[in-house]
Amino acid sequence: xxxxxxxxxxxxxxxxxxxxxxxxxxxxxxxxxxxxxxxxxxxxxxxxxxxxxxxxxxxxxxxxxxxxxxxxxxxxxxxxxxxxxxxxxxxxxxxxxxxxxxxxxxxxxxxxxxxxxxxxxxxxxxxxxxxxxxxxxxxxxxxxxxxxxxxxxxxxxxxxxxxxxxxxxxxxxxxxxxxxxxxxxxxxxxxxxxxxxxxxxxxxxxxxxxxxxxxxxxxxxxxxxxxxxxxxxxxxxxxxxxxxxxxxx
Numbered sequence: 001x002x003x004x005x006x007x008x009x010x011x012x013x014x015x016x017x018x019x020x021x022x023x024x025x026x027x028x029x030x031x032x033x034x035x036x037x038x039x040x041x042x043x044x045x046x047x048x049x050x051x052x053x054x055x056x057x058x059x060x061x062x063x064x065x066x067x068x069x070x071x072x073x074x075x076x077x078x079x080x081x082x083x084x085x086x087x088x089x090x091x092x093x094x095x096x097x098x099x100x101x102x103x104x105x106x107x108x109x110x111x112x113x114x115x116x117x118x119x120x121x122x123x124x125x126x127x128x129x130x131x132x133x134x135x136x137x138x139x140x141x142x143x144x145x146x147x148x149x150x151x152x153x154x155x156x157x158x159x160x161x162x163x164x165x166x167x168x169x170x171x172x173x174x175x176x177x178x179x180x181x182x183x184x185x186x187x188x189x190x191x192x193x194x195x196x197x198x199x200x201x202x203x204x205x206x207x208x209x210x211x212x213x214x215x216x217x218x219x220x221x222x223x224x225x226x227x228x229x230x231x232x233x234x235x236x237x238x239x240x241x242x243x244x245x246x247x248x249x
Contacts, residue, residue: 002063007031008079009060010119012103014052024052024073026060027102027119032112036062036071051076054099055085055123069108080120090131090248097241098122098139104235105147114146122210129214133224133249134205138213140227141206151230152177153194153203159183167196171226173233198223224249 009026017023017037025035038052051058057079062071085091102119106112122139129135144151155162156169157177169178170191178199179187194202201219208216219226232238 002066004061004063004074005031006059006061008116009034009058009076010099010102010116010123011052011054011056011058012099013054022052023070025103026058027106027112027116028060029113029116032110033103033106033108034060034062034071035069035108036073038073038076051078055095057120057123080124084127088131091126093241093245093248094131094136095123095126097136097239097245098126100239100241101140101143101231104237104239105143112146115143118142118146118210125211125213131248132213132218134201134216134218135210135213136245136249137202137219137223137227138205138208138210138216140231141202142210144230145206149176149230149234151202151206151227153199153206156180156183158186169194169196169199171199171229173229176230192222192226192229194222194226195220202226 007028007030009028012025012027014022014024020040022038023035024038025033027033058076059079060073061075062073064071085095098119102115106115118139126135141151156179157172157175158179159182161180167181169180170184170187171178171194172187172189172191174189175187178194179191198219201217202223204216205213205219
């Protein structure tokens with residue numbers, strides 16, 4: 001029998017399977033994203049009660065199967081406290097988006113320790129503070145960096161220079177960053193025009209930990225559009241949580 005392994009994990013999604021089992025997808029600190037089956041999860045109070053629901057932080061215990069991607073989840077113990085999202089529609093909406101985006105930007109069993117840390121800190125911050133556009137943008141930029149997509153908003157991707165205050169820059173999705181007005185003719189690709197102040201806000205949000213989002217300035221509708229265009233270019237599906245979240249901001 002394979003040895004039992006353990007890791008800190010956050011439940012991304014879960015669904016019932018058969019009469020008593022659950023299939024759960026988690027983002028783990030040590031093993032990246034894992035999907036597993038929890039036999040008897042709907043009946044076992046001692047091993048699983050309310051610990052395999054989305055947003056849960058758990059210490060996961062599992063065994064690998066000789067074949068197949070699903071691991072056998074043997075038990076789950078309470079880890080860090082769950083964020084308090086109940087009765088707060090905005091927190092539920094942003095939290096659900098955080099889980100879904102983390103799911104979309106990670107792969108089964110690929111290294112994702114940085115993404116795990118970003119998600120854990122984001123949910124903790126969300127649980128203890130107000131929902132803002134700056135928090136959403138900070139999470140998106142931090143998670144993108146953890147996933148290997150470090151977007152550049154402070155310096156032109158062509159000449160490397162910053163843009164003077166009061167000017168405009170252009171976010172070019174294919175280049176993963178901005179080009180200045182001087183270099184725009186050298187970048188014929190479609191672009192999102194950003195006010196310099198909003199490009200600077202995105203640069204600050206990308207550089208700061210998500211815990212600082214509450215004291216940082218949000219990047220406005222053009223900044224939100226730049227991030228959305230980039231995410232659409234790398235994701236293979238439209239996230240179900242986006243439409244509802246967008247209706248609240």
